[in-house]
Amino acid sequence: MRAMGLWLALWAAPALAAGDDLAEMNAVSRAWDRYAELVNANKPESADLLAASSFTHFTFLRDAALYASADQLRRLPSDDRIKAYLLRATQDEAALKKMDGVALARLFASKGWISVRSDEEDGPVSLTHVTISGDHAVSELGPPTESNFQFGPDFVREKDGWKYRLESSALAASAAFDQSATNAGVTSTQMTEFVLGRILEAEPPRLAVLDRAPVDDAAARIRLNEQWPDYDSVFRFRVEALWRKAEAEDGLAQLALGSMMLDENPQYVQRDPKQALEWLERASNNGNTRAAMYTAGLLMQDPSQFGDALYRRVLPHLQRAANASNGMAMVELSHFYAEGLAGLPQDCRQAVDWQARAEEAGVEHARNEQVWTLATCPVPGQRDPARALELARFMIERKDKLSSGELDTVAAAFAANGKFEQAVAYQTEAVAKAPEEYTDRKALAATLKRMKGRLSDYRKGRDYVLDYSMYEQAKAESR
Structure with a gap:
């Protein structure tokens, strides 16, 4: 007896796109290159290339260094938590209170506490592409993979040009830090103490000491909670870019957008299965083989709609996915041959050939x-x-x-x-x-x-x- 049904695993990842205004893209790249040149040389004037929101973010980190409880510090992404620890380890209360966001940005740059050096190359990180969406810009740090765009920092257009949102890199930097700790087989605390020691070129400070706020102020801690950064804004910027890419017929962006519409992500995209299918089908028609399988699965999920018109609509997506070595698509395509659907000849030999390939691709029931x-x-x-x-x-x-x-x-x-x-x-x-x-x-x-x-x-x-x-x-x- 044959098994009925298609495998359907929904994948979602915000993506970026091409086709933006070339002059603006170049302006963003120039702003980034200039910032990278200055900050990697420990030049405080690199702060001139930061967005106003980044100064607000530094002000928040100053207040976190002054007032945050240990629980509030642990709530911060790793990269920002280290920044707060650096301030506690090097600045006294009076000095901290005197500094605004601009002064803090200049301090971090001059001390070499922030940089944009590549882990793999002796030089700054370069942008390979920029997507413009209104006054926002989202960058890429490399060509797309089969399933993802390589997101980079994002930017905002201000009166005097494009500015880098330093806070947009916090989550990515934190994820890299956390993964490094995992790879090294150490705890987050141990890795944090090690990194602080390297940055300060001194005996690693004990976090048990740094976790104690210089100023015990309950009202200030409440204000910190109320002013907590919107770290998810980076994803909303990417969704804006995703729409631009999808509308420009980028198959990977269409796959990402369609997948998001199938999930419960109201903070980014409203759930809309009908529009999701439209985007996924467009992605498949633009050659995305992952979208091809998802499209076939969605189209075939309601047996009450089965009929020749549906089979003919599904067939090119099944063929695209099967030819891309998707084992489940091979099985379903074999059923189309076994029954002679969608204008295909009824051909058991073809069916068995696809089933044999499906077994080779790892489908156990093939x-x-x-x-x-x-x-x-x-x-x-x-x-x-x-x-x-x-x-x-x-x-x-x-x-x-x-x-x-x-x-x-x-x-x-x-x-x-x-x-x-x-x-x-x-x-x-x-x-x-x-x-x-x-x-x-x-x-x-x-x-x-x-x-x-x-x-x-x-x-x-x-x-x-x-x-x-x-x-x-x-x-x-x-x-």
Whole structure:
């Protein structure tokens, strides 16, 4: 018996796009290159390239250094927590209170506490692409991977030009820090003390000491909670860029946007399954093979809509995904060949070829699919009972682990080869096991009816040739 259904795993990641105004893109790149040059040389004037929001952020970090409790410090992303610790370790209360956001930005730059050096190259991090969306700009630090854009810092347009939002890098820098601790097999506390020691070129300070606020002020701690940075703003900027890319027919951006619309992310995109499908289908048509499988899965998820028009709409997406080595798409495409759907010829040999490829791609139940097709093919001259039983040997050797559907398949292979005693034995077990595996009573009833019909035939010495459409049966059961 064949398995019904498509695998559907929804993937979401905000993405960026091309096609923005070249002059503005170049202006952003120049602003970044100038900032990188200055900050990597420990020049305090690098602060002139920071956005006003970054000065507000530094002011918050100053207040965190003065007043934050240990719990508030731990709530900060790692990168900002280290910045607060640096201020506590090097500045007294009076000095901190005198500094505004600009002064703090200049301090961090002059001390070399911030930089944009590449981990892999001896030089600054370079932007490879910029997406402009109104007064916002989001950068990329490398070409897209198969499933992601490599997001970089973001920028805002102010009266005197494009400015870098330093706070937009906090989450990425923190994630890198946390991963480094994991890779090194140390705790976050140990890694933080180590990093502080390296930055300060001194004996690592104990966090137990730095966790104690210089000023015990409950009202100030409340204000910190009320002024907590909106770290998620970086994602909203990326979603703005994502829309630009998707509208410009970037398949990866369309995949990302469509996937987000299938999830509950109201802070970024409203859930809209209908529009999600439109974006995913456009992404597939633009050559994105991941979107192709998701599109096929969404289109085929409602059996009540099955019919020739739907099959023809699904087919190019299945073919695209199958040709990109998606095993589940191969299985579903094999079913289209087995039944002759969407204008394809009914061709069991083609079906088995795709099922064999699916097994090679790692789909475990593809062996069951091959045996069933070879044993029950209704196309004259294409049935191959001997090959079916040969492939079934692997299943027979692990009989105790077979599902009711797999037992049903092995029984059909035995019957096709005239081995009716074994066919009856396996089919009897299939009928007995089916109720344990079905929660849908209607589906169970239909399955048992077919299984018992085959069992009756085997007892009479008759083999089984496929006499129904899996898709039409699913449609009937959905009513």
